[in-house]
Amino acid sequence: MRQPPSRIIGRTLDLDGKSGFTPTLQAREQHIRRSKATSNICTNQGLLVTAATIYMSLLGAKGLAQVAATSMQRTQQLVDALIRVPGVRLAFDRPRFHEAVLLLDRPVKPVLEALARRGIVGGADISARYPSLGAALLVCATETRTLADIETYARALAETMRNSAAAA
Numbered sequence: 001m002r003q004p005p006s007r008i009i010g011r012t013l014d015l016d017g018k019s020g021f022t023p024t025l026q027a028r029e030q031h032i033r034r035s036k037a038t039s040n041i042c043t044n045q046g047l048l049v050t051a052a053t054i055y056m057s058l059l060g061a062k063g064l065a066q067v068a069a070t071s072m073q074r075t076q077q078l079v080d081a082l083i084r085v086p087g088v089r090l091a092f093d094r095p096r097f098h099e100a101v102l103l104l105d106r107p108v109k110p111v112l113e114a115l116a117r118r119g120i121v122g123g124a125d126i127s128a129r130y131p132s133l134g135a136a137l138l139v140c141a142t143e144t145r146t147l148a149d150i151e152t153y154a155r156a157l158a159e160t161m162r163n164s165a166a167a168a
Helices: 043-082 108-117 148-168
Strands: 010-011 019-024 087-090 099-104 137-140
Touching: 043 099, 043 137, 043 148, 108 137, 108 148
Parallel strands: none
Antiparallel strands: 010 019, 087 099, 099 137
16 A cells, blocks of 8 residues: 655745745655655655765865775775784775775674674675675775774774684
């Protein structure tokens, strides 16, 4: 059974200062098939596109290039820190942007769960999607990560790997 779509009505003032009400945050599909509309996906996509456009326009070409360079640098720093952890190695030694695949000597899921208990999002377990890689972990670093963030993650991963080896 389809659920009715949510509609948010906003209050605003016109140029003459008179109050007015208007639908806001509506999905495009609500205008096409109102009785069957169930999601706000179009609105969400529009919001993300708007936010990304504003961010990139504020950065400008030089700023965007700097963000890209910093993301690449942070990813290299992340990879360098994590492959020093016993039981972790790099899957591909090829140029990358802001993601890298690491191989663990044990299943990835319990490692990620242990990191999550410490408040760390450790990456994505891609073992099921790419079984030929084995225990594969996709990690990422962007310009928003600091060296302190990377060191914290590396220490937590090292402790997690030591603790899971001791428990086995």
